Amino acid sequence: MDDFWLIKIDNVSKVFKGRGMFRNEPEVKALDNVSLTVKKGEVLGIIGESGSGKTTLGKLILGLLKPTSGNISFADINNNSTENRKPLVQVIFQDPYDSLSHMMTVEQLVAEPCIINNGKNVDRNRIIRALESVGLTPVESFLRKYPHTLSGGQRQRVAIARAMISEPDMIIADEPISMLDASIGVDILNLMLDMKERTGITFLFITHDIAAAAYISDNIAVMKEGKIVEYGSRKQIISDCCHEYTKSLLLSATGAGTENEYFCSEF
């Protein structure tokens, strides 16, 4: 894997003003001076407990939120075209049932991002290839189905096909397996790894599950209360972590005799 960067996050903080009718609740510092580099072609795991700022980080990268301070830089991409462009970033959400319109067929759902981007219909073969690439075969049996007739894992595969059809440079996967059974979750992680191998796509994998992060990530950033408290390669984080918080996450994943299916034998 090369070390070319895709996104650089420099000293980024994000403060949310107090909620409540009179904004009388205290403000929240969701991100506190975060610096991080997303390298091209890697799976970067962002791990932390609820409220540690993971989703806020993803929303800042997507441009859905603006940093209160600090800077996010995007690499110039040039795919043999005359003009350089920013990396195209797509997102996969935690709940594939909620994130997919119940009124649209699988074919319409997968075609929609291209129609929004280009304003014209998509070549049907492209939709078929996208569905094949996520293992929804025979494709003909899925095209006219609605999300409520699919299993959770199949819905998440539709969400991945929808994200992949516009050929993004990076996908932010925000807790993509937390609502799935463990074995289906492993299938989705394997699919993401397979896509990384085949296309060189970069993933930002947001999770509260350190074992899932260890299974799929090249590098892992551990977040606590809006800060990155530890960063390293998967092996460093699993075998040689320093921060007490990381140790406690590892202990809860492996401790008390619990078997965790994501942990590989190398750890």
Ligand SMILES: Nc1ncnc2c1ncn2[C@@H]1O[C@H](COP(=O)(O)OP(=O)(O)OP(=O)(O)O)[C@@H](O)[C@H]1O
């Ligand atoms: N729009 C908002 N307005 C006010 N506070 C917010 C807003 N969005 C997030 N927060 C607060 O910012 C903090 C970080 O939230 P964030 O959703 O980034 O955490 P997270 O690590 O993704 O948590 P989870 O795993 O539960 O999704 C939390 O305290 C949350 O309540």
